Amino acid sequence: MSDVVEMHLKLLFDLDNLIADTEEPSYKKMGFQLEEEASLVLVRKRNELLQQLPKEIAQIYEILKKRYRQAIAPVESEFCLGCFQKLPTELITRSQDITTCPNCGRILYWRKK
Amino acid sequence: MNLASLLSKDRVNLSLKPGKKDDVISDLVYSIRKGNDAALIVSTLLKREELGSTGIGKGIAIPHCRSLAVEKLEIAVGRTNKPINFNAIDKKPVSLIFLIIAPPQDPGNQYLITLGKIVQIAKEITKKNLIQKAKTPDEFIAMINEIEKSLTKRK
Numbered sequence: 001m002s003d004v005v006e007m008h009l010k011l012l013f014d015l016d017n018l019i020a021d022t023e024e025p026s027y028k029k030m031g032f033q034l035e036e037e038a039s040l041v042l043v044r045k046r047n048e049l050l051q052q053l054p055k056e057i058a059q060i061y062e063i064l065k066k067r068y069r070q071a072i073a074p075v076e077s078e079f080c081l082g083c084f085q086k087l088p089t090e091l092i093t094r095s096q097d098i099t100t101c102p103n104c105g106r107i108l109y110w111r112k113k
Numbered sequence: 114m115n116l117a118s119l120l121s122k123d124r125v126n127l128s129l130k131p132g133k134k135d136d137v138i139s140d141l142v143y144s145i146r147k148g149n150d151a152a153l154i155v156s157t158l159l160k161r162e163e164l165g166s167t168g169i170g171k172g173i174a175i176p177h178c179r180s181l182a183v184e185k186l187e188i189a190v191g192r193t194n195k196p197i198n199f200n201a202i203d204k205k206p207v208s209l210i211f212l213i214i215a216p217p218q219d220p221g222n223q224y225l226i227t228l229g230k231i232v233q234i235a236k237e238i239t240k241k242n243l244i245q246k247a248k249t250p251d252e253f254i255a256m257i258n259e260i261e262k263s264l265t266k267r268k
Contacts, residue, residue, distance in 0.1 A: 014157040017179040033165040
């Protein structure tokens with residue numbers, strides 16, 4: 001996965017989380033000002049980012065988002081933080097491309113140390 | 114979770130350089146993360162600001178987001194000597210900024226709980242006119258601790 005695709009994917013994911021959080025009832029009670037039109041702009045922005053991704057990755061992302069709400073799971077100590085299953089060693093060693101968790105299917109993300 | 118325990122003195126900058134809103138947010142982020150991670154966080158934070166300013170009024174702003182770039186809840190505080198324009202709800206300039214970045218996976222939704230707590234503490238700071246009170250990061254953390262305790266007692 002190229003750096004640009006990775007950056008788009010991560011930003012898309014963070015935007016989706018942002019949209020989801022602002023829809024939480026507890027968030028709305030905190031008193032932050034939210035402009036309705038701006039929210040539409042944000043959804044448009046995430047859709048633009050989705051279109052900039054390679055079609056296959058965009059499709060996987062959307063399917064996983066529908067299934068789990070969060071399509072990407074970080075990897076920590078060889079565990080998928082989406083399903084908390086240990087990942088096979090061969091997966092750990094080829095962490096350069098887009099990789100999905102063999103257990104839950106989420107797109108795996110290795111944080112740079 | 115105790116908020117003061119999430120704050121360390123190297124994350125409290127009481128002489129943050131004043132400037133444009135976006136630059137100040139960026140400076141705070143780059144004080145805790147570098148490179149692509151910082152760029153990703155700044156980008157998401159600025160998108161959040163497009164939804165409406167996180168300047169909650171009376172001189173305080175709480176920019177916040179979740180990001181893949183962090184593994185645990187990260188908080189940084191910045192205070193400018195000269196208030197800056199943050200397009201806050203009350204249109205007043207801001208001089209105290211709480212920055213909160215949370216990981217996407219967050220058991221127990223600690224992020225929103227902590228965010229809510231910071232909003233409460235921020236309201237106490239403005240009510241008691243404490244924005245410029247602390248002279249050192251240690252004093253600032255002690256002040257937060259005290260406010261948090263008084264809020265817990267009140268419940």
